[in-house]
Amino acid sequence: MTEAVITARQFDDAQQQRSASDLGIWVFLASEVLFFGALFAAYAFTRFRYPDAFAAASRLTDVALGSVNTGVLLTSSLTMALGVRAAKLGARRALIGWLAATAALGLVFLAIKGGEYYLDYTQHLVPGLNFQYAGPDSRQVELFFYLYFFTTGVHALHLIVGIGIVCTVAAMAWRGVFSPDYFTPVEVGGLYWHLVDIVWIFLYPLLYLVSRA
Amino acid sequence: MISHPVLPAKVYVLIWLALITLLLLTLGSAYLRLGWVNGAINLAIAVVKAVLVMIFFMHLRSGHYLLRIVAAAGFFWLALLIGLAFTDIGVR
Amino acid sequence: MSAAAGTPRETYLNAGFTLWSWLSSVDHKRIAILYAISITGFFFIGGAAATLIRLELLTPAGDLVSADTYNKLFTMHGVIMVWFFLIPSIPSTLGNFLVPLMIGARDLAFPRLNLASWYLYVLGGLFTVAALVAGGVDTGWTFYTPFSTMFSNTHVIAAAAGVFVVGFSSILTGLNFIVTIHKMRAPGLTWFRLPLFVWTMYATSIIFVLATPVLAMTLFLISIERFFGVGIFDPALGGDPLLFQHLFWFYSHPAVYVMILPAMGVASEIITCFARNRVFAYRSMAYAVLAIAIIGFLVWGHHMFVSGQSIYAGTVFSILSFLVAVPSAIKVFNWTATLYKGSISFDAPMLYALGFVGLFTIGGMTGLFLASLALDVHMHDTYFVIAHFHYIMVGGAVMAFLGGIHFWWPKITGRLYSDGWARFAAILIFFGFNLTFFPQFILGYLGMPRRYHEYPPEFQVLNVLSSAGASILAVGYLLPLCYLFWSLRRGAPAGPNPWHAKGLEWRTPSPPPTHNFASIPVVTEGPYAYATPEAAGD
Numbered sequence: 001m002t003e004a005v006i007t008a009r010q011f012d013d014a015q016q017q018r019s020a021s022d023l024g025i026w027v028f029l030a031s032e033v034l035f036f037g038a039l040f041a042a043y044a045f046t047r048f049r050y051p052d053a054f055a056a057a058s059r060l061t062d063v064a065l066g067s068v069n070t071g072v073l074l075t076s077s078l079t080m081a082l083g084v085r086a087a088k089l090g091a092r093r094a095l096i097g098w099l100a101a102t103a104a105l106g107l108v109f110l111a112i113k114g115g116e117y118y119l120d121y122t123q124h125l126v127p128g129l130n131f132q133y134a135g136p137d138s139r140q141v142e143l144f145f146y147l148y149f150f151t152t153g154v155h156a157l158h159l160i161v162g163i164g165i166v167c168t169v170a171a172m173a174w175r176g177v178f179s180p181d182y183f184t185p186v187e188v189g190g191l192y193w194h195l196v197d198i199v200w201i202f203l204y205p206l207l208y209l210v211s212r213a
Numbered sequence: 214m215i216s217h218p219v220l221p222a223k224v225y226v227l228i229w230l231a232l233i234t235l236l237l238l239t240l241g242s243a244y245l246r247l248g249w250v251n252g253a254i255n256l257a258i259a260v261v262k263a264v265l266v267m268i269f270f271m272h273l274r275s276g277h278y279l280l281r282i283v284a285a286a287g288f289f290w291l292a293l294l295i296g297l298a299f300t301d302i303g304v305r
Numbered sequence: 306m307s308a309a310a311g312t313p314r315e316t317y318l319n320a321g322f323t324l325w326s327w328l329s330s331v332d333h334k335r336i337a338i339l340y341a342i343s344i345t346g347f348f349f350i351g352g353a354a355a356t357l358i359r360l361e362l363l364t365p366a367g368d369l370v371s372a373d374t375y376n377k378l379f380t381m382h383g384v385i386m387v388w389f390f391l392i393p394s395i396p397s398t399l400g401n402f403l404v405p406l407m408i409g410a411r412d413l414a415f416p417r418l419n420l421a422s423w424y425l426y427v428l429g430g431l432f433t434v435a436a437l438v439a440g441g442v443d444t445g446w447t448f449y450t451p452f453s454t455m456f457s458n459t460h461v462i463a464a465a466a467g468v469f470v471v472g473f474s475s476i477l478t479g480l481n482f483i484v485t486i487h488k489m490r491a492p493g494l495t496w497f498r499l500p501l502f503v504w505t506m507y508a509t510s511i512i513f514v515l516a517t518p519v520l521a522m523t524l525f526l527i528s529i530e531r532f533f534g535v536g537i538f539d540p541a542l543g544g545d546p547l548l549f550q551h552l553f554w555f556y557s558h559p560a561v562y563v564m565i566l567p568a569m570g571v572a573s574e575i576i577t578c579f580a581r582n583r584v585f586a587y588r589s590m591a592y593a594v595l596a597i598a599i600i601g602f603l604v605w606g607h608h609m610f611v612s613g614q615s616i617y618a619g620t621v622f623s624i625l626s627f628l629v630a631v632p633s634a635i636k637v638f639n640w641t642a643t644l645y646k647g648s649i650s651f652d653a654p655m656l657y658a659l660g661f662v663g664l665f666t667i668g669g670m671t672g673l674f675l676a677s678l679a680l681d682v683h684m685h686d687t688y689f690v691i692a693h694f695h696y697i698m699v700g701g702a703v704m705a706f707l708g709g710i711h712f713w714w715p716k717i718t719g720r721l722y723s724d725g726w727a728r729f730a731a732i733l734i735f736f737g738f739n740l741t742f743f744p745q746f747i748l749g750y751l752g753m754p755r756r757y758h759e760y761p762p763e764f765q766v767l768n769v770l771s772s773a774g775a776s777i778l779a780v781g782y783l784l785p786l787c788y789l790f791w792s793l794r795r796g797a798p799a800g801p802n803p804w805h806a807k808g809l810e811w812r813t814p815s816p817p818p819t820h821n822f823a824s825i826p827v828v829t830e831g832p833y834a835y836a837t838p839e840a841a842g843d
Contacts, residue, residue: 009820010405010412010489019277020414020488026280027480027514030287035518037291038552042526042537044295045302045548053543067240071233074262078229081270088219128533139542146536150529154522194271198263205239205255213246279487290515293602298551301606301618 005182018184025188029195032158036199039151043206046143053140058210060125060141061148062116066208069112070200076105077197080166084190087183092173095186099170102193106163113156120145148207155203158196165189218275228269235262316719316816331416332819334717337402339423340393345786347389347430350437354382356779359741359772367759375758376443377459383446388468389430391698392560395567396513397426397478399709400506402717404482406810406817407500409491409826414484422477429471436463445756447557450538450549454530461531465524472521475563479513482506491809493828497588500808500832504591505570508598512559512566516602520556523549550612554605562601564698565665566594568705569636572658575712576640577833578806579655580647584833585639593632593639600629610681619678626676630669637666647836652804653727657708660735664700668693671746686756689749695742704734707785714789715799719816722792726784734781740774807834 011017047054083098117126124132127146135141169189172178178186239258243251268274273281313319317334321327327335357378361369370378401419405412413419436442442464444453453461486507490499527549530536537544577584584590606614606622640662649655671693674680684690715721744767749755753764760768802811813822 008416010410010414010416012489016488020484022276022280023283023487024415024480024484026283027483028476030283030290031476031480031514031518033287033291034294034515035522037287037294038519038522038526040291041295041298041552042548045298045545045551046537046543048299048302049545050543063240067236070236074229074232074236077232077266077270078225081225082222085219085222085225127535131535142535143537143542143544150526154525191271194266198266201262201266202259205243205252205259209239209243209255210252212243213251286515290602294519294551294555297603297606297618297621298555300621301547301551301609301614302545304615304617 005179014181021184021188025191029191032195032199036151036154039147039154040202040206043147043151046140046147047206047210050137050140050143053137054144055211056135056137057141057144057148058208059212060123060145061208062119063208063212065112065116065119066204069109069116070204072105072109072112073197073200076102076109077194079105080190080193084183084186087173087178087186088180090178090180092176092178095173095178096170099166099173099186103163103166103170106159106166110156110159110163113152117149120149151203151207155196155199158199162189162193162196165192220269224269228265231265232262314814315818316814317819318719318816320819329420331412331420333401333405333413333416333419334817334819336419336423337398337400338717340397340401340426343423343427343430344390344394344398347385348782350434351382351385351390352779352782354378354385355775358382359775361758362760362768363772365760365762365765365768370758372758373443374441376445376756377441379756380442380445381437384433384442384464384468386698387446387560387564388471389426389433391564391702392475393426393471393478394564394702394706395571395709396482396506396509396563397422397474399502399571399706399713400482400509400567401478403713403810404485404503404506405489406813406821407503407808408486408489408494409809409822409828410485410489411821411825413481414489415481418477419481422474422481425474425477426471429467429469429474432463432467432470434467436460436467439463447553448524448527448549449553450527450530450546451540454527454536454538455534462528465528469521469524469528472517472524475513476517479510479517482510483514486510491825491828494809497591498828498831499591500570501573501584501587501590501594502567502570504594505566505573508594509563509566512563512598512601516556516559516563519552520560523552523556526552547609547612547614550609551605554608555602558605558608559598559601561694561697562597564702566597568661568665568702569594571705571709571712572640572661574806574808575654575658575708576643576662577835578712578804579652579658580644580649581835582643582645582647582833583831583835585642585645587832589635590639593635596632597629600625600632604629604676607676607681610678611685623676623678627673630673630676633665633669637662637669651728653724653731654708654712654804656728656731656735657704657711660731661701661704661708664696664704664735664738668696668701671696684749686754687749688745688753688755691755692742692745692749695745700738700742704738707731707734710785710789712804713810714792715803716810716815716817718793718796719799719814720792720796721799721803722796723788726788730781730784730788733784734778737774737777737779737781741771741778742774744768744770744774807832 005014007014007017079098079101083095083102086094086098120126124130125145126149127142131142131145133141166189169185172185235258239255242254267284273284317332327339330336361375439460442459442461444457444461448465486503526536530538538546538549540546573584573590604622604626606618607626610619675684675690675693711727748764748767753760799815801814809826812826
């Protein structure tokens with residue numbers, strides 16, 4: 001292991017620094033699981049009480065756009081993972097390319113999400129703004145959509161932060177900060193990105209696939 | 214522990230293919246009328262996808278064992294929240 | 306190792322005298338001081354609210370303030386004392402200062418994150434003070450729905466925002482401690498050679514990381530619900546107010562273990578030093594700390610016994626609440642056993658620590674009464690509950706915090722304080738505390754409800770006793786401010802180890818240099834190596 005890495009003064013060596021960063025980001029990810037987890041708990045509570053209303057409400061979401069978006073995010077995880085791999089190999093150009101692809105896919109997700117939000121708005125499905133639903137259990141359908149906008153909104157906020165992180169890391173890569181011995185920001189950014197993907201992996205069936213049969 | 218072995222790019226693409234397949238599976242199975250089994254299948258597939266992302270994209274498998282404990286702890290604690298709260302709502 | 310008086314030696318205190326050098330410092334010791342100053346400020350704001358409460362309760366009539374104002378007083382007292390004083394108190398001051406020193410490290414793992422934590426704390430505090438200045442909040446520190454989301458006419462969102470922000474201060478501090486303790490221990494410092502204070506910082510950090518995010522999201526949920534007038538806690542939509550309570554208490558019960566575990570760690574450090582004895586059954590003490598942290602996550606429903614929660618859930622949570630008392634009791638037995646055949650001296654820190662053990666025991670035992678479903682039906686929302694948690698949080702946590710301040714003051718400042726005044730203050734506080742809160746057990750048992758500014762005349766005598774006690778307590782709390790600050794100017798220089806204590810923090814000068822140790826120590830023995838042949842000459 002070369003000493004090309006700058007080790008912060010509180011650490012004994014680069015290995016300890018790297019090990020601390022790894023543990024640090026994973027502890028943060030665990031806290032994020034609980035952060036989103038509160039929303040999943042709220043969803044579980046409410047769906048348990050109103051299964052029929054949730055089924056009806058879920059059918060009003062756009063499953064095509066939601067599924068495409070899921071594919072987009074899964075693909076962005078692939079590009080992010082390939083980016084981390086490129087960093088490990090010292091392939092600077094490839095790294096920047098994969099990071100750009102990841103950010104681009106994130107933006108595509110947000111665009112599609114925005115489109116969905118607009119469609120929901122035209123269909124009067126936005127609680128607190130213009131919610132109107134003529135079917136049975138309309139109040140509980142409104143609860144579903146409150147959770148839908150809340151969870152996807154918080155997720156989107158995290159995604160925006162993620163895109164910011166990916167762009168920042170890409171800028172660092174452009175300046176030649178990384179080497180096979182030091183690419184911690186790439187790794188840390190990647191782990192955050194994958195977490196945002198995992199949150200969506202769970203949100204997708206809970207919001208879009210409650211009852212499609 | 215400091216460096217994970219560099220996996221060939223092919224591995225990542227294969228995992229991605231598995232994820233997309235699982236996506237199509239969960240979407241397709243939603244159109245079968247299976248009652249509560251639909252929800253169970255969807256959740257199970259989501260768990261598999263999440264685990265694949267964690268093991269392969271997030272390198273949990275090759276990392277220090279403490280990281281796996283931390284990851285598991287996060288999900289386990291969430292299960293505690295939902296599980297114990299359901300002793301109330303599930304029975305009311 | 307210690308410098309002769311008058312010889313300038315580089316310490317963390319004289320490494321830069323400008324305000325900016327303090328506000329931009331990433332040195333864990335300076336950040337600890339920043340926290341100490343801030344939490345003291347908040348303590349006195351929360352204390353001012355308490356003063357007005359106890360003044361109002363001198364008479365049965367609600368004659369000092371209106372009912373609405375009273376609601377705001379007890380709300381702000383709770384919000385400020387819980388989130389801006391108690392929760393950060395020991396971890397962010399003593400923990401920040403001591404954890405790197407105790408494990409032989411040069412700083413925490415992420416020093417800049419540490420400074421960010423303090424700035425988040427200040428930002429959260431500003432939001433909350435803004436809510437206070439703008440007219441206060443009247444929901445109680447518990448923010449129960451639907452009152453907080455739909456009916457309160459006060460600045461709920463501002464206060465919730467303040468707590469949301471300070472929550473992230475906790476999460477990042479916890480993250481920092483976990484990584485530091487796992488990765489940066491000195492050579493030879495295995496887990497079972499760690500001082501128990503470090504164990505409690507570790508367990509507390511686990512709670513910070515896993516519980517606080519749930520609170521953050523819950524506060525976000527009520528804020529959005531309040532702002533948009535629609536949400537999942539709204540009964541008119543089929544929402545469930547109990548969902549809020551489950552989410553809120555999932556955090557807020559473990560939060561009380563955040564308040565007590567560090568206090569237990571401080572007690573272990575002080576008792577061993579002033580009894581000149583190893584701690585009794587060290588491993589069981591360490592395991593008990595972890596057990597309290599983990600089981601503490603499983604008991605939150607005991608705050609909801611009469612809320613409409615299912616009887617089944619009530620039973621489950623009641624049993625688990627009894628269970629969590631077991632590791633706490635083990636610790637009390639072990640502290641007592643540590644005293645046995647010890648060579649005990651009654652310096653101020655020891656007075657605080659002994660007071661802690663006794664008062665925590667009373668608080669803990671009364672918790673068992675409340676954990677019992679049938680008794681709680683009678684005592685929920687009465688002064689019995691208030692007395693119970695003040696015995697733990699004030700008689701326990703605050704006493705231990707003061708004990709820790711007095712124990713480590715020489716290390717932190719390089720000065721000795723007046724022992725006579727310190728012991729007097731400790732005894733005054735102990736007396737004042739008991740006079741304030743013991744009558745409240747009786748009041749609660751007799752049926753006086755909490756959160757009311759007026760009460761039936763037959764309760765007046767006990768209320769007057771309680772308020773009298775509070776005035777003595779107030780004097781007791783002001784005394785340390787005086788003699789501790791006096792010591793900064795006129796106190797005798799403390800050497801590196803005025804208490805002849807074990808622990809790595811005592812092996813460096815007082816105050817420590819910025820980089821903590823000239824060379825990282827190598828650890829060859831367990832903690833608390835008192836009362837051993839080698840210790841005889843120390």
